[in-house]
Amino acid sequence: MPTPPPPSPDHGDPHGFCLEPPVAVQELQAVAVQGIHLHTGLRVLCLEADDPENVLAICFPTVPVDDTGVPHIAEHVVLGGSAAYPLRDPFVELLRCSMATFANAMTFPDRTVYPVASNVPADFCNLAQVYLDAVFHPLLRRESFLQEGYFLSPSSALGSRPALREQGIVHSEMRGAYAELETVVQAAVMAQLLPDTPYRYDAGGVPAAIAQLSYEDFLSFCHSHYRADRALVFFYGNLGVPTWLQLLDRALEGLPASLPAPPPQFPGPVPWEAPRQHLLSVTMAPDETPEDRSAVVLAWHIDNAVDLDAHLQMDLLDHLLLGHPGTPLERALTESGLGDDLFLSGYDSERREPTFMVGLRGCASSNRQRFRDLVLQTLRRAAAAGLPPDTIRAALNQMEFSRRLIDGQYPVLLAEEALGFWVHGGSPVQAISLEEPLRRLRDRVMDDPQFVPDLIRTRLLENPHRLLLAARPDAALTVAEQGRASERLARIDGDLSDRERHGLREQEERLHSWQETPDSAADLERLPRLRRQQLPKHPPLPTSETEHLGEAILLTNHVFANGLEDCIQAFELPFLPPRLVGLLPLFAYCLGRLDTERGDYASLAARIAELGGRVGAGCCVRRAKPGEGNHPVPMLTIRCSSLGGEFASALDILTEVLLTTRFTPSERLTDLVRQRRSRLLASVLGDGHLIAAQHASEGFSQAHRLRSGWYGPLQLRLADGLANALPGSLASIASDLAEIRLHVLAAGPGILAHTGSRAAAQTLRQHTTAFQAASSAPACPGAPPPTDGAPQPVRSALAVAANGAHVAWCVPAPRFPASTAPLLELGAHLLSLGEAWEEIRAKGGAYGASCEYDAIFGTLSFLSYRDPTPARTLAFFEDLAHRADGFAWSAAQIEEALPAVVRTDQRPRRPPQLTQEALHHHLQGISYADRDTYRQGLLEATPQAVVAALCEALQGGLACVGACALGDPELLAELGREVPFPTAPLLGERTQDHTKSGL
CATH class of the missing domain: 3.30.830.10 (Metalloenzyme, LuxS/M16 peptidase-like)
Known part of the structure; x- marks a missing residue:
């Protein structure tokens, strides 16, 4: 294995940090340096490695105290403008003009993480400056809180007295999430298994509770949680400790002095003296079967705290019992006939209070005792007889494979592993230095035949902190919940005074005015960007x-x-x-x-x-x-x-x-x-x-x-x-x-x-x-599929039980290697993070919106995700196509967008991606010369050429537009009010003859 790079020369006290001595992490070919910012108390881990992909991840403990989703809403709003970059949405501006290999923010059950990465040094420094200013100097505007979180809109309903409609991006996201059985059952398991801990709350937010969050409580949460003394910062890559710490020190200027805050303190769960049960009623739509909405879960609380060896032991148990179809629990459950597939199963150490769960989708609540008995009997047999040595070796080898795998998001996953252990009070370096702990585990398991059986007994069989939860579908509950939601809004509407109603209208008008006011040229100039001359002129050579x-x-x-x-x-x-x-x-x-x-x-x-x-x-x-x-x-x-x-x-x-x-x-x-x-x-x-x-x-x-x-x-x-x-x-x-x-x-x-x-x-x-x-075999007779005829338009709505909808509007477009292909990708990017984002996500409240160009198949698609207003979205997509010849981008806007499009063929290639890429390029006939020609087409793009390519594709494809909306039948019903939009159940008519369901 190559030796790790030497540590940077200045590890004494650079840029206001007190640093610990460097530690070699041989298995990662890296050097780890931990430190504390002397003025603010911020803690940092720098992981230097010979890897051009640099990563910054900033973590704040954000333990929820209710179901309002305030950690989740804060995650969105914090990226919506900061002191140095007072734009309406600098995060979107970064996506428009950066070569970021990763840029996001994630809400975990007890923490919020802001990771960003790039393999271009100047670009990484730009990204780091914006992210650091966002989390330490956020503006937290009321308008951003309303847009991202929740507000009541009186402006869009029919009739003389407008009814109210709930809006907000996080609200739409979580309404969609709570339509999924996994989300509902997971939340119920946590609430029942850990009822005396903060984990009984959903940090992402429960839709009905999100509506209760006030702007003032939101501000209070952000000011108390987004502090430098509570922050944990992770760096990875080859730029080195001095560069990273200089970026960090500049971002911390002006913040108050403090010592590092301890990890969040809250009591653990009171141990149970006996197992418990819970029967959970869940909704069931008319087009769903009871099996679709049934599940049974057996869940244990595992008292591991921040013991890395204990975590690895439970991870081993997960692999031994559920790691593949031949393991005892998975085989017993799938062969039992009690259900269709494993559900929410495995060891989960995301929280400070870990859990181990075994679940079965499609298992009727009436079979919950049989399910429980089967699981416990299987565990007793495994504990009594032990597991064969080859089974144990297989589990250890799987763990070794996972440790060695260098996949697409490898450094970001390293950050998540380190921060997840660190935020709970553990050592972040230990969390990513697994070679020695795994060796210890292997030695213990192979030397002691009773080690695994004892683990099964002590952690599971003799652990009374166990919950049996069954999800029971109830069609009447669906009607009742819909009625309660309508009644709640009607009650709020009826209780509004004229003054309050006028206030809601004014609030929405102010929000729309803010959304439609472009950022000033001076503010946009503040955002650091790559220039055309900084971009690689040629794609990476094939390996x-x-x-x-x-x-x-x-x-x-x-x-x-x-x-x-x-x-x-x-x-x-x-x-x-x-x-x-x-x-x-x-x-x-x-x-x-x-x-x-x-x-x-x-x-x-x-x-x-x-x-x-x-x-x-x-x-x-x-x-x-x-x-x-x-x-x-x-x-x-x-x-x-x-x-x-x-x-x-x-x-x-x-x-x-x-x-x-x-x-x-x-x-x-x-x-x-x-x-x-x-x-x-x-x-x-x-x-x-x-x-x-x-x-x-x-x-x-x-x-x-x-x-x-x-x-x-x-x-x-x-x-x-x-x-x-x-x-x-x-x-x-x-x-x-x-x-x-x-x-x-x-x-x-x-x-x-x-x-x-x-x-x-x-x-x-x-x-x-x-x-x-x-493998030699005679040729099989047959005929190739028919050739293409004229494109046939598709226009349909597919009804499915959902809280929201997904919309797709597509036209055929020229295929790679057409000369217009790079222009179409550039234009799609500009629309995706321009008008589509503004109209569908920011104003419409959809969780996602994009415009995508598929160069291999020749498709230009406009999409929305978890969309509360699909009819409005579809009308916008139609209108956008009709006015394509009016698109007007400046040469500066084209140049700003280039890095984000160039990055597609400039990302780091990890080993699994190299395998896939080599096969893809061969199958689709893509040579290096083709890729280089495509790159030059991007770098030489002009506004006029981009508009012409888009106009030709969009307006030329209007005669054969394909449009589909999938989601809530009530929302889909709005689609056909002006234009015929045939609606059918997603699964269509059930058939008993599989040959009739083919292509």
Whole structure:
């Protein structure tokens, strides 16, 4: 392993900080330096590493005292203007003009974290200045509080006396969150399991309680919590301690003197003498089944405080009991027939009071005692008999893999790990220095056969602080809650005096005036920005090497991967019959989860875990290359990752899964079909904007339709239909999946992308040669999918139980490598963080709004997320397209936007991303010359060229617009008042014949 960089020379007392001696963190190839700002008491951890991606994360303890969501609202408002940058929304301005690899703010159950990162030094310093000024010198304007939090609007209702409407971005976000079963059950578990701690409250906010928060109480919270003496600051990267501390010291100028504040003090939960139960009634919409809204959870409070060894022991227990389909608890529950899928399961140390939970979605409340007994019996058996050594090694290897993995947000995740332990009173350096604690744990577990059984007994079986909670759906509750909400607003409305009503109107008018008043040129000039000449003129060179090995193509990246290996094998399936295309995602889901000729699925899962890695499959669409006509190609991809010494075994498992998976009618296949349906339906509210976009654009081309069939409403209906048709359809499903496998094997060895060591690449070559010999199969007859005709417009509303809606408005656009492609990406970015953000998020109260250009498929999309006013949003998108020729951006605005668009192809490439990128570029025919031409198109863009490209795409696509809204049926009903907008249930009509639900 390379040695860590030497510490910066000045660790004595630079920039007003008292610093501790540097500590080498060998496993991270880094040096850690902790210090305290002598004047303000602020604490800092600097982690120097040879990594160009620099990270700043600022953390404040924000323990909630009620459900008003004040920590969450503060998280939003704090970024809305500061002393040095008194803009209306400097955060959005940064997103418009920065090369940030990460920029966000997050509310955790007991803390708020502001992380930002960039791999461009000047850009990182700009970002750090703005973020530091935001958190230490926020303006906390009333208008920002209303916009981001909550206010009553009397201006938008019909009738002579306007009724009231609730608005506010956080309010919209949390209304959407509380439509999801996970949020409701998680909140109830915390309230019941830890009722005498602050964790009984939701720091994100409960919608009804958010309405009770006053501006004065909000200010009081911010002034008492956002103090330098309470702040914990984390730096990471290669800029070095002196640079970081200088940035920090400047931001702290003028703040009051203080000593460091201790971690927040509050009593822990009173230990229970006996387990408890709770029956939770939850809403159920007319289009939902009881199974959709049922779940049972068994939850324990784990008294770990800030003991790192105890945390790792519970993490080990999580891997041993729930780490893969063959582990005791997961296998017992999925085979029990009591429900469809695991739910809220695992060890959670996000809070100072950790929990361990085991849950099952789709489990009826009437089966809660059977569920509890099954869990406890499984634990007793594991404690009595112990667990096999190979099972324990597998769990330890999984933990080792997680520790070594350098993924896309690696440094930001390091910050979260360090800050999460630090804010509870632990050592942040210990939290990220896991090599020695894991070695101690491995030694204890392997030397003492009773260690794991004792852990199960003491932490779980003999722990009376245990809650059994069952969610019971109640259709009447839905009606009652809607009635109470309407009555509450009607009561408030009826109690308003004329003066109070006039005050609400004036408040909204002042808010709109503030929102519509542009920032002054002088204030905008204060914001530090990158200039065109500071941007990289060319994209990073590719790291992959291409070679042909028989019929296979190998793409190899020889880079440092911290002892891990990563490989993706891709198969082209151009002749897959249309009746099987829709089943390809299910086929991919089953790979690695079914029995093989070597053994059952549980033993397979255990062997995969022992590699310390993962095996999983998916599907994607390859657009036609020049000379191939216009036939999109369905692709199957299967990925394996492992510890370096286990790579050969991982490839053997890959071959075993592809060649010998048993696609036969079985209880396991039944479980997987139901499990996948459960997971897809659970993702609808979180991914509603993506589902809507897939559906809206499906008429543009065969490639769009193919992708929508996998990730849009058609796949949801197919998955639901398959599950509903069981067991009668099981034999047919198994037969179809077996037929798909024949097509995969007939495709040859495919394309393999690898990232890791050269020795592993040689192992991959040997595997590929052997796979070609073992997998030879006759070609499967078939015909390619039809070519594209004229684009077909889609206009529909998809009703689903939700508190809000998601809107997608799409037009076809030129595809990469068209000369207008970089111009369209630049224009989409300007609209996304310009008019779309202002109108849909800031004024409309939606949680999210964007304009996105997909250069591979050729789509320009306008999207909203958790949107309380979808009819207004759709009208705005339509209007925006009609006035495209009136867009007017200056040369300065184009230059300011360039960094944010250039960053897409300039981000740090971590090992897993290198594997994916090499495969993507090969499949889609993207050369380095293409990328460089695209970069020059961006750097040479003019306002006139950007407007012309957008105008051509938007106004040229008006004849075939695709529009889809997904969400609350009452909100969707507003869409059809002026223009016909057909509405149907998201899942459509239920079918018993899965062949009728295909593409």
